[in-house]
Amino acid sequence: MQQSLPTRAPGAITDVAGIEVGHYSDTRRPTGCTVVIARGGAVAGVDVRGAAPGTRETDLLEPGNLVQQVHAVMLSGGSAWGLDAASGAMRWLDEQGIGLDMGTARVPIVPAAVLFDLHVGDARIRPSLEAGYAACAAASRRPPAEGNIGAGSGAVVGKAFGMGFAMKGGIGSASVSVDGVTVGAIIACNAVGDVVDPATGAPLAGALSADRKSLRNTQQALLRGDAPHPLLAGSNTTIGVIATDAALTKVQAQRLATVGHDGLARAIRPVHTMSDGDTLFALATARAARHPGMLVLAAMAAEAVQQATVHAVLAARGIALDGGVQLPACSDGI
Template identity: 50%
Template sequence: MPRARRRRSRSPGAWPGARSRSAPRSRRAGSARARCRGSPVSASGSITDVPGIRVGHVTDHVGLTGCTVVLCDAPAVGGVTLRGWANAVHGLEFLDPRHIVPGVDGALLAGGSAYGLEAVWGVMRFLEGRGIGFRAGPTVVPHVAAAILFDLNVGDMRARPTREMGYAAAANATPAAPGEGSVGAGTGATVGKLHRIERAMRGGIGSASTRAEGAVVGALVAVNAVGDVRDPDTGALLAGARDAPDGRRLIDTARALRSGARLAGFAPENTTIGVIATDARLSKAETVKVAELGMTGFARALSPPHTAVDGDTLFTLSVGDVRADLTALGLAAAEAVARAIARAVLAATSLPGIPAARDL
């Protein structure tokens, strides 16, 4: 059955390359022999390798928080999956197959805990000013999904992403490869909090891409897990809980928990949040399945993932018409997600008392 389409109004101020919903999309035939794992689209593969995807960051270097916006040149069919018990999200109703709005205009990842959701309104104002959104009578209503992470224990706890920061991140969005590490939503992120922030290391934001049967699949992930980060290929620890506040030896959180260690207090201060994008043609239900399969990338790169004090959230945005096998897409998404998580910590920079992977 053909996917439902929605009309979009665009003003002359819309960004270069943006398409109306009626503009034709390119089609590429996929190969049934393509491997699910695929290969990087470019040497610095990122979510912006997906045609029609733009990313913008805003970073508060003083307050140590920030936000990241993923925008689509045309409305995206979206889905989401959640793991853990500490999620904080916005706009999930737009992703429900039963909702009258068939798509979304972008996604926001932000620090600031629940306060960071304020940045959504800045993104909406940016889109409204360019005539981008769902046509509703005499106006347009942009639809933006969002997820936040907890970074109030790192910088100034009164510093949170604001409407102005959300607007600026949207204005900064470009199709260039996005910055990684301690920028945007990853600015105040940390990992390895078995013994709380005193023995943690720097998290961050990372991106990667791959292919599946002719479709491009990219991921952008802000990593703020209670667990450690592992190399998805070798299993080696990259960043995580340390043996002492001034230590440089990683203790392996999952092994410690299996041996009887307990998390230092039940605090929902950990969240890994991300966006998968693809130029494959998907329904809302299919985007959810890609997100679910993409979550296996968390299991490859986070140790352990999805704990009771994590709020893991993963969106999928479908922005193209390429035909590809759903399972192959999901496995490619998992590959991109796992590599994005690793790249997030490898690109991070240290803070006083909180070292980065590059410092080990």
């Protein structure tokens, strides 16, 4: 019997004042990109926990480095090829007159992170500059679509025992508000591990049993000695953005990104592996009139990331790959 699924909590990252989100999905195969835009600029931080990341412009987010604000963050499929999507965001932002004023020009600051989805469909098709531009053109303050869209288009979870026993991942969003301050998150989940219900620890989507009729529970399987399938480093990865309307320093933004990984650890098992490039960005738009303190913001960030990760698989839909491989989803009732 299938376990009862958790109820989707309300809210999205666009509940944070000053944040817009846009998706682009390539109809030729499951891949795409998702942009989080802060037109007015946002203080930003980043924390990379996976051992096989694909990123761009993360060094400038170090608290001791010069640039104080970013204008967008790009999340993309396509592995390292997908980093090109950030150039499309730069082009679009430049056309809107948004960027760091350098006197002779404005330079949009767009950090990025990618996930590996090249084993889903034709690997020669990956997000490009044009894809990043299109994601920006589609951006709005509306709650973003979830599941098989944008950076979650080609996401797959539960690959520890091979793609033949994996399930469809996706992208999800959530938000938490406390006393007039909001923290939201958007997460593209392409983890090697399972996504679990944080309340019970039961897998929601992940590695299937040998007969593909139930979930294997990757964490328990590994601990009892089941041998994992050989994994190519970097062939997975969960990436995302945390945003708040509180005012933060760069040090505080970096800390918010760090504690956001607590949410990944509650919802993904195992997480931060040698084959994942798990990366979280944090943005602070400073639109709220107050600051509840970092302890409260940290709790909110972990909760928003946890919820968004679960939403990513609750919203996913199963797909069929060339060669007859089926990737079922949580919604299929497994």
